[in-house]
Amino acid sequence: MLNRPESLTHLFLAFSRLALQGFGGVLAVAQRELVERLQWMSKEEFVETLAIAQVLPGPNVVNLSMMIGDRFFGLRGAIAALAGMLAAPAVIVLALAMAYGELARFPVAVNALRGMGAVSAGLILATGIKLLPALKKSPLGRPLALGLALAAFVLIALLRWPLITVLALLGGGGMAVAWWRLRP
Numbered sequence: 001m002l003n004r005p006e007s008l009t010h011l012f013l014a015f016s017r018l019a020l021q022g023f024g025g026v027l028a029v030a031q032r033e034l035v036e037r038l039q040w041m042s043k044e045e046f047v048e049t050l051a052i053a054q055v056l057p058g059p060n061v062v063n064l065s066m067m068i069g070d071r072f073f074g075l076r077g078a079i080a081a082l083a084g085m086l087a088a089p090a091v092i093v094l095a096l097a098m099a100y101g102e103l104a105r106f107p108v109a110v111n112a113l114r115g116m117g118a119v120s121a122g123l124i125l126a127t128g129i130k131l132l133p134a135l136k137k138s139p140l141g142r143p144l145a146l147g148l149a150l151a152a153f154v155l156i157a158l159l160r161w162p163l164i165t166v167l168a169l170l171g172g173g174g175m176a177v178a179w180w181r182l183r184p
Helices: 008-021 026-037 043-055 060-103 107-128 132-137 142-158 163-181
Strands: none
Touching: 008 026, 008 060, 008 107, 043 060, 043 107, 043 132, 060 142, 107 132, 132 142, 132 163
16 A cells, blocks of 8 residues: 655645755655555656656656646645755756856866766666566557667667757657557
């Protein structure tokens, strides 16, 4: 049996903690917090909700937070979860922006930011690997889903195709296959 947040305050604090733990790479932390630690969602629910969050405009985890908040407390929950995701990071980013003006001339600060980018990429990859078992229940199936992911990597990273073209081609193709397999 899955848990649910006890109150709006609990929801706000959970998303604040989530945002502060995964600054710059929240997706890996979100999966661990929401599925494993808090047990508010199953792996399958997380993957399905994330898939919807990815096609909506805006940051994936922000969309995810609002959908989870809405799921448990309606509009008030969506607002509480959104506030939890944005309040502390906004203050931190503003403080860092002020500090960066002074620190940008030091190579160690620039290199530290590059290192943080590599860590974020690793966290995203680790989350993808951790969520692979949930693809068993996907209408695409694991082999096709992995094939689409590999094709996206090749087209974007190696062949430098525009993201919008790859999304239209692979996203549209994936949706068409899923629709075909789910039809009655």
